Amino acid sequence: xxxxxxxxxxxxxxxxxxxxxxxxxxxxxxxxxxxxxxxxxxxxxxxxxxxxxxxxxxxxxxxxxxxxxxxxxxxxxxxxxxxxxxxxxxxxxxxxxxxxxxxxxxxxxxxxxxxxxxxxxxxxxxxxxxxxxxxxxxxxxxxxxxxxxxxxxxxxxxxxxxxxxxxxxxxxxxxxxxxxxxxxxxxxxxxxxxxxxxxxxxxxxxxxxxxxxxxxxxxxxxxxxx
Amino acid sequence: xxxxxxxxxxxxxxxxxxxxxxxxxxxxxxxxxxxxxxxxxxxxxxxxxxxxxxxxxxxxxxxxxxxxxxxxxxxxxxxxxxxxxxxxxxxxxxxxxxxxxxxxxxxxxxxxxxxxxxxxxxxxxxxxxxxxxxxxxxxxxxxxxxxxxxxxxxxxxxxxxxxxxxxxxxxxxxxxxxxxxxxxxxxxxxxxxxxxxxxxxxxxxxxxxxxxxxxxxx
Numbered sequence: 272x273x274x275x276x277x278x279x280x281x282x283x284x285x286x287x288x289x290x291x292x293x294x295x296x297x298x299x300x301x302x303x304x305x306x307x308x309x310x311x312x313x314x315x316x317x318x319x320x321x322x323x324x325x326x327x328x329x330x331x332x333x334x335x336x337x338x339x340x341x342x343x344x345x346x347x348x349x350x351x352x353x354x355x356x357x358x359x360x361x362x363x364x365x366x367x368x369x370x371x372x373x374x375x376x377x378x379x380x381x382x383x384x385x386x387x388x389x390x391x392x393x394x395x396x397x398x399x400x401x402x403x404x405x406x407x408x409x410x411x412x413x414x415x416x417x418x419x420x421x422x423x424x425x426x427x428x429x430x431x432x433x434x435x436x437x438x439x440x441x442x443x444x445x446x447x448x449x450x451x452x453x454x455x456x457x458x459x460x461x462x463x464x465x466x467x468x469x470x471x472x473x474x475x476x477x478x479x480x481x482x483x484x485x486x487x488x489x490x491x492x493x494x495x496x497x
Numbered sequence: 498x499x500x501x502x503x504x505x506x507x508x509x510x511x512x513x514x515x516x517x518x519x520x521x522x523x524x525x526x527x528x529x530x531x532x533x534x535x536x537x538x539x540x541x542x543x544x545x546x547x548x549x550x551x552x553x554x555x556x557x558x559x560x561x562x563x564x565x566x567x568x569x570x571x572x573x574x575x576x577x578x579x580x581x582x583x584x585x586x587x588x589x590x591x592x593x594x595x596x597x598x599x600x601x602x603x604x605x606x607x608x609x610x611x612x613x614x615x616x617x618x619x620x621x622x623x624x625x626x627x628x629x630x631x632x633x634x635x636x637x638x639x640x641x642x643x644x645x646x647x648x649x650x651x652x653x654x655x656x657x658x659x660x661x662x663x664x665x666x667x668x669x670x671x672x673x674x675x676x677x678x679x680x681x682x683x684x685x686x687x688x689x690x691x692x693x694x695x696x697x698x699x700x701x702x703x704x705x706x707x708x709x710x711x712x713x714x715x
Contacts, residue, residue: 321534402625405618409532412619416673419666440698442686444667451666452659458618459632459662462625475653482694487648494653 304342306332308353311346316395320350320403350399350407351414357393357400358418364389365422375429376485376493380477382425383453387469387476390457394466401458422450429484441483449480517555519545521566524559525608525616529672533563533616563612563620567627570609575634577602581709582638588645589696589704593688595638596664597709600681603668607677614665615672635661642695652694660691684709 310332314323325346329339343349368385372378390397404415426446430438453476460469474494481490523545527536538559542549556562581598582591603610617628639657643649653659664687671680685705692701 402618406534406620408534408619412532412673416670420670437698440689440702442689444683444686445690447670448663448667448687448690451670452661452663455632455662455666456655456659459629459658462629472655475655475659478653479656479659479694483690483698486697487652487694491648491651 303332303334303338304352306334307339307342307349308356310334311349311353312357312395312399315350315403316398320406347408347410350403351411354400354404354407354411354414357396358414360396361386361389361400362418362421365425369425375431376481376490379425379429379480380473380493380496383476383480384470384473387457387473390461391467391469394461397461397466397469401454402461405458419450419454420447422454423447426450426480429481433484437484445483449483453480513555516545516547516551517565519547520552520555520562521569521612522608524562524566525570525610525612528616529608529611533619560620563616563624564627566609566612567617567620567624567631570606570613571627571631571634573606573609574599574602574613574631578635578638585709588641589692589700590707590709591638592642592691593684593704593707594709596687596691597681597684599664600668600684600687603677603680607672610668610677611672614668632658632661632665639691642692646695648695656694660694663690 307328310328310330311323313331314327318324318327323346325336325339328346328349329336332339339349343352364385365382369378369382372381390401400418404411423446426449430441433441456472456476457469460466460472478487478490478494481493484490485493520541523541524536527540527544531540536559538549538552541559541562542552545552552562556565577598578595582595585591585594603614613627613631617624617631636657639660643652646652667683667687668680671677671683688705689698689701692704695701696704
């Protein structure tokens with residue numbers, strides 16, 4: 272599913288060119304924050320979380336060090352803001368794609384496709400939310416855990432309307448394990464520098480996640496639909 | 498071999514080995530308290546009850562200590578899983594026994610398990626490489642399932658690593674929720690999760706409801 276460039280992006284993820292623009296103070300302040308958020312994503316993509324300094328962030332954002340401290344008290348705080356922004360966007364895209372389909376198996380497929388498309392289109396943000404969040408310490412790790420768990424209900428929807436035999440064999444942790452397996456595969460591909468190939472994982476991930484509900488054959492059929 | 502008379506002190510080598518083990522356990526425990534990134538050498542030294550010098554005689558840095566610990570933890574974990582799996586015959590029974598041993602290790606050695614499963618992604622690029630190796634280490638055991646599966650090589654290429662990733666995630670979550678003590682109760686669910694793509698849900702459930710020690714004898 273291709274992403275229309277620029278359309279539907281929250282302002283945080285697009286950038287105002289540096290320099291004077293004669294804009295109202297409040298707007299500029301808001302926009303500086305957005306630039307810092309985009310800046311930390313770029314800085315982390317270059318240096319990793321641990322290697323990123325405030326100077327890297329302000330240089331990518333083209334704002335002064337003082338401006339940075341007007342918005343955030345630390346690198347960690349800036350990262351948390353960036354993480355929340357990226358995850359909100361990712362969740363919004365997945366949710367929208369999922370809701371556009373009337374049948375659950377196709378909704379899962381569309382949701383996974385939307386996630387992969389976003390990560391491929393935004394490799395810096397992909398790295399930030401899927402890899403660096405785990406390096407960034409306890410505050411972000413908690414957010415990461417709940418963000419991953421927030422995808423669980425999409426799969427739980429698949430229990431609806433299944434036969435008693437299917438329901439009996441689905442264990443309480445089924446969805447958690449499916450989401451965890453999927454996220455782990457995606458993170459590892461990003462770590463391996465293979466973000467651009469993520470969309471090729473779509474059939475595998477669809478078959479993997481649908482199998483417990485539909486059985487292998489039906490899951491494979493949905494996975495292989497063009 | 499009998500110790501020479503009059504020699505009651507432990508050999509230097511034994512003490513050194515023991516110290517390393519204590520340092521490794523201390524790193525795991527401290528990571529559990531504050532997260533790997535925030536752990537300092539001073540924390541490790543205090544928890545291990547050793548001198549700071551002793552730490553640096555064994556490791557050049559926290560990172561070096563982590564990498565040794567991760568290597569050791571993975572070796573131990575793999576050794577237990579393989580030993581348990583080899584005791585039984587069929588592939589599904591091996592998965593059952595292997596997962597029981599896996600969870601038994603996590604319950605018995607939470608500090609080591611934390612190092613190779615939870616902290617691996619938090620500890621930076623070289624640790625991510627260890628995490629990759631941890632995942633890959635279990636892939637061949639699962640891949641054998643393609644031989645007994647009617648789907649065989651038609652199963653997704655990434656199936657094995659995704660299953661291992663899912664199991665690691667569940668363990669990771671139990672650490673986050675501080676429910677590691679009850680982790681062995683997840684064996685049945687995880688066996689089903691791992692076997693279903695290969696043998697179907699019904700057969701997977703039958704294996705999952707068999708205690709792994711019973712399968713040992715049968």
